Every structure is written in C-alpha cells, then in structure tokens.
Amino acid sequence: xxxxxxxxxxxxLYSLVSRRxxxxxxxxxxxxxxxxxxxxxxxxxxxGLDLDRTNFLIVAELGLVMLLFTDASRIRLRMLRxxxxxxxxxxxxxxxxxxxxxxxVAKALFADLTWWEAGIVAAILAPTDAGLGxxxxxxxxxxxxxxxxxxxxxxxxxxxxxxxxxLFIALAASAAEGASxxxxxxRLLVEQLGYGALVGVGIGLGGGWLxxxxxxxxxxxxxxxxxxxxxxxxxxxxxxxxxxASMFIAAFxxxxxxxxxxxxxxxxxxxxxxxxxxxxxxxxxxxFGVLVVQPWADFGWPVVLYxxxxxxxxRMLPVALALRGTGxxxxxxxxxxxxxxxxxASIVLGLVYLEHESQLAGESTIRLAVMATxxxxxxxxxxxxxPGIRRYAxxxxxxxxxxxxxxxxxTATDARGTSHHRSP
Numbered sequence: 001x002x003x004x005x006x007x008x009x010x011x012x013l014y015s016l017v018s019r020r021x022x023x024x025x026x027x028x029x030x031x032x033x034x035x036x037x038x039x040x041x042x043x044x045x046x047x048g049l050d051l052d053r054t055n056f057l058i059v060a061e062l063g064l065v066m067l068l069f070t071d072a073s074r075i076r077l078r079m080l081r082x083x084x085x086x087x088x089x090x091x092x093x094x095x096x097x098x099x100x101x102x103x104x105v106a107k108a109l110f111a112d113l114t115w116w117e118a119g120i121v122a123a124i125l126a127p128t129d130a131g132l133g134x135x136x137x138x139x140x141x142x143x144x145x146x147x148x149x150x151x152x153x154x155x156x157x158x159x160x161x162x163x164x165x166x167l168f169i170a171l172a173a174s175a176a177e178g179a180s181x182x183x184x185x186x187r188l189l190v191e192q193l194g195y196g197a198l199v200g201v202g203i204g205l206g207g208g209w210l211x212x213x214x215x216x217x218x219x220x221x222x223x224x225x226x227x228x229x230x231x232x233x234x235x236x237x238x239x240x241x242x243x244x245a246s247m248f249i250a251a252f253x254x255x256x257x258x259x260x261x262x263x264x265x266x267x268x269x270x271x272x273x274x275x276x277x278x279x280x281x282x283x284x285x286x287x288f289g290v291l292v293v294q295p296w297a298d299f300g301w302p303v304v305l306y307x308x309x310x311x312x313x314x315r316m317l318p319v320a321l322a323l324r325g326t327g328x329x330x331x332x333x334x335x336x337x338x339x340x341x342x343x344x345a346s347i348v349l350g351l352v353y354l355e356h357e358s359q360l361a362g363e364s365t366i367r368l369a370v371m372a373t374x375x376x377x378x379x380x381x382x383x384x385x386x387p388g389i390r391r392y393a394x395x396x397x398x399x400x401x402x403x404x405x406x407x408x409x410x411t412a413t414d415a416r417g418t419s420h421h422r423s424p
Contacts, residue, residue: 003039007286010035011279027382029132029285029343033375036289057351059287062237063280064158064348065251069233071155072255074266086149086323087156090336094322095157098126099164102314109302110365116172117362121369123165124350125310127158129343132378135385136339141393143405146332150339158345159252165349166192166246172360195245199236200253207232207254208261215262229268232258248352281344285378288347292371299372303365307373311380315340327404331395338388341381342374350374 014021014031021031102122106113113121128150136142137151211228214220220228233251240247258265316337323333350370354363396405 002043003287003290006035006039007283010286011282014282025383025386027132027135027378027385028282029378030382032282032285033289033292033378036286036291037293038289040290040293057355059280060284060344060348060351061247062234063284064345065233065237065247066230066280067344068159068248069236069251069255070266071159072252073229073258074155075256075259086145086326087152089322089326090149090153090319091156091160092322094153094318095126095160097318097321098314099123099161101318102126102310105309105314106306106369109306110362110369112365113362114172114175114360116168116175117360117366119168120165120172120353121306121366122314123161123168124353124366124370125314125342125346125373126164127161127342127345127349128154128340129158129345129377132341132343132381136389139389141389142335143396145407146336146405150336153340158349159248161345161349162246162248162252163193165353169353192244192246193249195243196240196247196249197253199239199243199245200250200255201257203232203235203239203250204254204257205261207235208258208265211258211262211265226268229258229265284344284347288371288374292375295368295371298364298368303368303372304376306369307376310342310373311340311377312338329396329399329403329405331392332405335388335392338384339381342377346370346374 010032014028021028099119099122102125103115103118106118106121107115110118110121137147139147207228211220211225214228215225232254236250236254237247239245240250255265316334319337319340320333323336328336347370350367353366360366396403399405
C-alpha cells in the first residue's frame with residue numbers, strides 16, 4: 001500500500017508542474033525513477049520495500065502488450081515504400097548488427113557468460129524507446145525525415161526483439177541442461193512464436209471485423225470505441241497465457257491484423273495509450289527506481305562500461321552501417337546513432353527473462369548489465385535531448401536544400417503518432 005500511495009502522490013505532483021518540467025532537461029522517466037529510488041532509500045533502514053516481482057511483472061507486461069499493439073496498429077505499408085527507407089534499414093541491418101555486436105561485447109567483458117547468455121543481454125537492450133526521446137521526434141528543429149525514421153524504428157523494434165530473446169533464452173537453458181537444441185528450437189517456434197502468431201491473427205482479424213461491423217451499423221458509441229480496441233491486446237494476453245504462447249508476439253500480430261477489418265484502429269489505440277497507457281509506463285519507471293537502488297553497489301566497472309558501450313559503440317556502428325549509401329551527413333549519422341534510448345521495452349524484456357527462471361549461471365550479470373544500461377540511458381538521453389537538438393540543428397543548417405536530410409518522407413504518419421507519449 002505504501003508503494004501505491006507513493007506512486008499516486010508522485011503522479012499528482014508531476015501533473016501539477018508538468019508544463020514547467022517540459023521546459024527543462026528533466027523528463028518524466030527521470031522523475032519517476034528518482035521518486036522510486038528516493039522511496040526505497042528512505043525505507044532501507046527498515047529493511048526496504050517488500051516488492052513482489054510477480055506483481056511488478058504483470059504491470060510491466062501489460063504496459064508492453066499495450067505498447068506493442070499500439071505500435072503495430074499504427075503501421076502503414078506506405079511508410080515503408082520510401083527509397084531509400086531509413087526505418088527499414090535501421091530495423092533490418094541495423095538491428096541485426098546491434099544484437100550481434102552487443103553479444104560480442106558482452107562476451108568479451110563478462111567472462112562468466114556463455115554466448116547464448118551474451119545474446120540474451122544484447123536482445124534485451126536492442127529495442128529503443130521513443131518515450132524517452134519523444135522530445136526528439138516532436139522537435140521542428142529536427143528534419144521530418146529523421147524524426148520519422150527514429151520514431152518508426154522505436155515503434156517496431158521492441159516487437160522484433162522478442163523472438164530473438166525467446167530464442168536465446170531457450171538455447172541457453174537447453175545448453176545448461178544438456179538438452180537438444182533442435183528440440184528446444186522446435187518447441188519455441190511452435191509454442192511461443194507459432195501459437196502467438198495464431199492467437200494474434202485470430203483476435204486481430206475477428207476483433208477488427210466486429211468493431212467495423214458495429215461502427216457501420218451504429219451500434220457503437222464513438223466515445224467507447226477505444227474500450228473495444230483496448231480489449232483486443234488484453235484478450236491476446238489472456239489467450240496466450242492459456243495456450244503457452246508469447247503474449248508479445250500475439251499483441252504485435254493482432255495490431256497488424258486488426259487493420260484489415262478496422263483501418264481506424266490505430267487512432268483509437270493511441271487515444272487510450274495517450275490517456276491511460278502512459279500511467280502504466282510511469283509506474284514501470286517508478287518501480288524500476290525502487291528495484292535499482294540495491295544493485296547500485298554491484299555495478300562494477302565491466303557493467304558500467306558495457307552500459308556506456310551499449311549506448312554508444314554498440315548502437316552507433318550498426319546505425320552507420322545500416323545508413324551507408326544514403327548520403328546522410330556525418331552529424332545526422334551521429335545524431336541518429338546517439339538517440340537510441342533504452343527504456344520500457346528493455347525493462348520488461350529483462351523481467352520476462354527473469355520470469356523464465358532458467359537458473360543460468362550468468363543471471364546476475366545479465367540483470368546488472370540491463371539495469372545499469374537502462375539507468376544510464378534514462379539519465380544520459382534525458383539530459384542531452386535539448387542540447388543535442390540545438391547542436392544538430394546548427395550542424396546541418398548549412399546543408400543545401402536538396403540534401404537527403406531535407407527530403408520530405410512519403411507520409412507524415414508514423415508508427416506511434418506524434419502524441420503517443422507526453423513530451424518530456
């Protein structure tokens with residue numbers, strides 16, 4: 001009860017000063033992580049908070065399920081037809097290279113990790129978080145094409161990271177147990193991914209068709225349309241739990257499938273996320289602040305170094321590789337490489353890994369590496385957003401009008417919508 005009361009108080013206080021906060025370098029994630037940390041520090045003398053990780057996981061998973069569904073429901077194929085398409089490059093070559101390089105660096109820094117465990121670290125930290133960098137994608141000082149590419153990337157890479165994480169967890173567990181890797185891989189593909197895709201297609205197509213039918217026949221009040229939309233990802237979570245499927249795959253696929261019957265679903269899902277989904281996200285950051293206090297003393301130099309490299313080298317090199325040949329200027333490559341913050345998705349995927357209770361030898365290292373990287377990202381990207389925008393705008397001011405940065409994208413509609421998160 002103390003935990004919930006403290007969070008409610010933090011939300012109320014933040015609402016009172018949110019407009020003033022938006023004008024500073026502070027962001028909502030920074031403030032809620034700080035509030036959670038202060039609460040835990042103040043209670044350490046009495047043994048700390050009795051935090052049930054299972055309940056935390058439920059809240060975090062629901063937040064990510066809603067986010068994945070919303071992201072997928074906003075995808076339009078026309079967004080991916082631009083040539084050269086920056087987002088597609090970042091989501092294909094860039095993401096694969098990020099996971100590969102992240103695993104190599106993790107293996108080099110942490111001798112106690114196996115290759116599969118190093119892959120787990122890399123997959124958890126591969127997705128970026130547009131919520132932490134929303135000030136970037138909302139700033140008119142950043143060219144529209146660059147903003148859209150970063151926004152679409154962040155909107156889709158969390159869903160694309162899930163299969164890699166599940167694969168590495170299964171292979172690491174099978175290696176630890178001496179089980180057949182082929183059998184584990186088959187089970188993963190069939191149960192987690194296969195069933196998840198089937199659940200998502202069924203709920204997405206059926207739910208989208210029913211929503212469209214209700215609208216055509218004026219059975220549904222416009223004010224309650226978003227409630228029907230929100231029920232779809234929740235149904236995915238329940239059906240996945242019953243079938244052993246991945247709720248994240250199911251929610252992501254459902255968001256794609258629902259558009260076939262109900263093209264307007266993206267607007268309604270964003271409306272809900274804008275009003276209520278952000279509350280779940282803030283709660284996750286608040287609880288992350290509570291959880292991160294005790295491990296601080298265990299953040300040794302390899303863990304901190306990996307966090308720094310994850311936000312710089314492991315992100316920037318793949319971005320530069322993915323965008324090779326696009327003609328983008330050096331400052332643009334540096335800007336896009338730096339602003340790949342790690343946040344909500346990495347926190348939840350880290351908890352998903354812990355929920356599997358694989359009892360891997362490197363579990364403690366994986367946990368510390370993820371927590372340190374996310375904490376560094378919340379602070380570094382929050383503090384550098386406004387100065388980074390100003391420096392980047394000044395650096396590209398001399399580019400000619402025909403430069404690739406100034407090309408107008410095929411559509412201004414992005415994967416999340418510009419109002420999906422509050423501007424930090």
